[in-house]
Amino acid sequence: MRNPELAIKVRAVDRHTPIVKSLRWPTESATQEFARQLAQHPSLQGAVVTLRGDLGAGKTTLVRHLLRTLGVSGRIKSPTFALVETYELPNFTVWHFDFYRFSDPREWEEAGFRDIFCGPGLKFVEWPEKACGMLPQADLDIDLVTELDESRAVRLTSYSALGVALLVGTPLLQEPP
Numbered sequence: 817m818r819n820p821e822l823a824i825k826v827r828a829v830d831r832h833t834p835i836v837k838s839l840r841w842p843t844e845s846a847t848q849e850f851a852r853q854l855a856q857h858p859s860l861q862g863a864v865v866t867l868r869g870d871l872g873a874g875k876t877t878l879v880r881h882l883l884r885t886l887g888v889s890g891r892i893k894s895p896t897f898a899l900v901e902t903y904e905l906p907n908f909t910v911w912h913f914d915f916y917r918f919s920d921p922r923e924w925e926e927a928g929f930r931d932i933f934c935g936p937g938l939k940f941v942e943w944p945e946k947a948c949g950m951l952p953q954a955d956l957d958i959d960l961v962t963e964l965d966e967s968r969a970v971r972l973t974s975y976s977a978l979g980v981a982l983l984v985g986t987p988l989l990q991e992p993p
């Protein structure tokens with residue numbers, strides 16, 4: 817979909833009552849297992865997934881495990897400095913954003929971010945709060961909190977039909993917290 821206005825309208829119509837699910841990841845292996853399951857969901861390839869949490873909460877780690885399951889080999893860099901890393905997969909493209917250092921709204925247009933968010937493909941977004949007002953509504957938000965024992969308390973919120981499908985279709989999310 818190359819028409820930005822149309823894309824924004826479609827997303828606005830798709831807005832859903834948020835559904836929240838909670839999980840706990842005691843170790844990185846649990847994060848990896850969740851990533852493996854989410855990566856296998858057939859609807860993920862069109863999703864906008866935002867990732868929240870402090871520095872070191874595990875946002876990039878989750879995306880790395882997702883990308884590995886999707887077949888990305890080689891080094892997976894954190895996009896902290898480049899703002900975005902792109903992965904061309906056989907059937908779709910994945911964009912991994914990190915807006916921690918994003919400060920100039922003009923860059924949104926100049927770097928083509930508007931076009932990326934209006935087009936197809938999978939988008940992961942770390943530090944979405946730094947680009948608020950420009951980002952479209954996410955399908956799924958993943959919020960990570962590091963607990964005293966280093967486990968991660970995870971809150972997943974869906975904001976669209978696609979997001980609900982991701983929550984419903986991911987086996988780990990069907991278990992009691």
Ligand SMILES: Nc1ncnc2c1ncn2[C@@H]1O[C@H](COP(=O)(O)OP(=O)(O)OP(=O)(O)O)[C@@H](O)[C@H]1O
Nearest residue numbers: 841842843844847870871872873874875876877968
């Ligand atoms: N359960 C867990 N899930 C994810 N990462 C974990 C977990 N337990 C420990 N870690 C470790 O925590 C670190 C998380 O770092 P990561 O770069 O993913 O954080 P981040 O949220 O992307 O930070 P930033 O905001 O700086 O980009 C990694 O070193 C990872 O190995």
Ligand SMILES: [Mg+2]
Nearest residue numbers: 875876894942
């Ligand atoms: Mg990161």
